[in-house]
Amino acid sequence: MSDEQVTKKFLYVNRKAPYGTIYALESLEVVLIGAAFEQDVSLAFIGDGVYQLTKGQDTKGIGVKNFSPTYRALGEYDIQKIYVEKESLEARGLTLDDLQHLVYEDEDDDWAEKDAIKLVSAKELGEIMEQQDVVLSF
Amino acid sequence: MSDEQVTKKFLYVNRKAPYGTIYALESLEVVLIGAAFEQDVSLAFIGDGVYQLTKGQDTKGIGVKNFSPTYRALGEYDIQKIYVEKESLEARGLTLDDLQHLVYEDEDDDWAEKDAIKLVSAKELGEIMEQQDVVLSF
Amino acid sequence: MSMLHTVNKSPFNSDGLSSCLQCALAGSSVLLIEDGVYAARRGTQYEALVQEALKDKKIYALQPDLEARGVKSNLIDGIELVDYAGFVDLTTDHDSVQAWL
Amino acid sequence: MSMLHTVNKSPFNSDGLSSCLQCALAGSSVLLIEDGVYAARRGTQYEALVQEALKDKKIYALQPDLEARGVKSNLIDGIELVDYAGFVDLTTDHDSVQAWL
Amino acid sequence: MEFGILVNEGPYQHQAADSAYLFAKAALEKGHKIYRIFFYHDGVNNGTRLTTPPQDDRNIVERWSQLAEEHDIDMVICVAAAQRRGIVDPEEMKRNGKDADNIAPGFRISGLGQLIEAGIKADRLVVFGD
């Protein structure tokens, strides 16, 4: 196997709310650049990170760029595994209906449109974390 | 009363642990400079801010300057009111014995040495806050 | 008059809100800004804390920050929304301002 | 082997520790660094959480950070202290590292 | 009324610089005055002219410079905090033997006493931070 073909499991862990700090936006910028490297990519949204995915963000009043539409482009970058922690959503009184609907097209299933967001418990997320080679936290 | 004689009540609110961030150190730098302005100064330590006052800090292993001795110099800057919130201490399993002994000399009482730290409840601290003109938070 | 307290952090990642509400006297006001506005939502773990505070304090939330975060609906009853002009008015209507950073 | 989790914030001002301990699998390790080391002390509101985690996880604390903060005594039994060299060893002894920022 | 404003965080990383700016603008629009804006901690990083933010984003530093010019606002960067973080005006450059300065128009570097003075002179001091 040549050096170029190494595939590692990358997990991006998002634990911060958007706009109060820049981590959410700059994390997304890494994900988009990273997509070109053809690694096995997953995203996790835990704690206040789940707030990044809320529907209906409108930043006109704070004069900051609204980057939430970018999450909908992740499917085009072939990002298929977006894990949202169940306990974090519940603690915030949110359900999946409060979040954007993120999809990807499954090339192994005749390009059927599928949900990218997977609701997982903390323990399930723990199992996923253990399988990763590289964890980038923001 | 001329402009120079205005005396305001200044409260410095410290809510962050030392060394993890610089706020504790740079807050102390403001207090020392501010002392020259002869205002009515109080300090409050709430939440993780109470950790700023612990005894026995030794920063050799992290290569950062140990600024905790500076708190003992506050008395010489005539700072007599250092409020520590009771609930915050208790939640952290700490007592006054875990904190440095800070004193000042009371010029109205024949320069008797007195405790600068006053243990107050959240509600008592709330009363003190209401009396302030300027609150500087770090 | 009395004091205006501002809280700018999510209650999930700071004890700023709970500490503020413990100290703040009856009749004082609390303004939620930045990530602090998440506490204005119904259904969070911190709703009871906010409901309790509303009994004797005024609680405001900065609307532009709620809108940015997509959480302007489903707010706890009794919380009043203000824009930046309203924020300025709150600071002049009170004797002093304390930020819970 | 398995994963090394690092926690660098005070449990009073971040849900990083509790979130980490909810996710971390039995047999994995947690290293407290920076303001995260306050969770290693006996008598805090978070002691029960840490005690529970110790049943099936290893918990370490970075000694230089404990010493800097004046809280190196009165630690919860079972927490192991490491210096920076030990921190490095923990990262190589585990398959991967996750920072709970 | 006259306001003092304290900014404790740098541009972009935290919202504090945005909130402070929008507050200042709203205060001026209501006819209030701003006695001084003081930049402390990482807040000193609001005063570098070397930023080039993305075209579709706000330019936080330029926005401050414009506000200061239009309304003749005194914007002060703490010298001690600036030295730690590398914000330099021509005088500091000379004093500390540096080969460049990076201060943006409308900002000046001075001591912490300027913050205390703002607390004394202004009717309200409003703090923005993390």
Add this chain to the structure above:
Amino acid sequence: MEFGILVNEGPYQHQAADSAYLFAKAALEKGHKIYRIFFYHDGVNNGTRLTTPPQDDRNIVERWSQLAEEHDIDMVICVAAAQRRGIVDPEEMKRNGKDADNIAPGFRISGLGQLIEAGIKADRLVVFGD
């Protein structure tokens, strides 16, 4: 083993830059290699040569430059994050029409791909932030 290190916060304001440095030094002392240190978010502020910290304090920027020189470490500052925050090398200065640069010795400015590459090539990636 070979390490990648990610630093998300600037010098002095948060301990992350200190922790990352002490970790890197300990790893080198144990005979490990450092593939790359990547500076992101406010971490880019570790790479300005314009700081003048107090005499009795550590000099975070100089410490990085020395470590890089002694051990031939690749220290990369993210270009997008640097543009937002005003960290500039001579090339960026020209490209963005600036009149000064401020990058410290041993640092270079490059793209986010360098972070992903560090993740792929290094045996362990360790993240320091706030």
